[in-house]
Amino acid sequence: MTLQIDTLPELRQLLAEQRHRRRTIGLVPTMGNLHAGHASLVSAAKSQCDYVVTSIFVNPLQFGPNEDFARYPRTLAADKAALAQAGCDAVFTPAVSALYPTGLEQQTRISVPYLSSLYCGKTRPGHFDGVCTIVCKLFNMSQPDVAYFGLKDFQQFFLISRMVADLQLPLRLAGLPTVREASGLALSSRNGYLNAEQRAQAAAIYATLQQVAQRIQVGERDFLQLERLALARLEAAGLRPDYFQVVDRHSLLPAQAHSHQLVLLAAAYAGTTRLIDNVTVETPLAG
Secondary structure (H helix, E strand, O other), X not given: OOEEEOOXXXXXXXXXXXXXXXXXXXXXXXXXXXXXXXXXXXXXXXXXXOEEEEEXXXXXXXXXXXOOOOOOOOOHHHHHHHHHHHOOOEEEXXXXXXXXXXXXXXXXXXXXXXXXXXXXXXXXXXXXXXHHHHHHHHHHXXXXXXXXXXXXXXXXXXXXXXXXXXXXXXXXXXEEOOOEOOXXXXXXXXXXXXXXXXXXXXXXXXXXXXXXXHHHHOOOOOHHHHHHHHHHHHHHOOOEEEEEEEEEOOOXXXXXXXXXXXXXXXXXXXXXXXXXXXXXXXXXXXX
């Protein structure tokens, strides 16, 4: 049975008791509407930590004015059942007023400069400030030993890692591989918005990432041309591409001639639903 906690004092008391018992604490931050990808994070946390807390909070600070905050799926009963099955010990479900008591406009914000404005940040200005702010708050509230994130949103994980390093926060981050449907489509809470035709179209995102990765692995290095070809493939599949970018894994900046550990980032719309994905590519160092 997963214990539900709604308030910060309850959370702090519970975790203080766990720390007093010298138990390690794992945190899985989520916005709910959980799927098998989230369950894999909880299972990993349970295998590595003594006590696992999952937070469920649809964070208004990371949604833009024309985005889907109001209709984002809230499925708490099903989420609690899934968490119990995955072995989660407690679920933290705070109210917006508890996390932003002075309101969103007056909330102190955490920002990772420049890198937050690239790729997804260009399309969703302010999004990553909202993500980093709520994640930092959750870290401060729960003080976990390890926090678990899926790598489907590689840019998000990179920025959170930078925030942890820059603020010298005393925890370890664990990034776990993306969980996919049989078609290759990355699991996402937003997949529920897709109809059958759009779901079939969306499978082209991962297929295109794989095709570009294979071309890089056999020696192609004209990244700009590969990006243009990838955008054309996404359009041909019936998607509306947002971006396709080859980046250096260690800087998140566009890959250069000397880059050999790469991440291919993609975002595209299937209908009105914006989907993201990525794959990692490692090429031999130049001789």
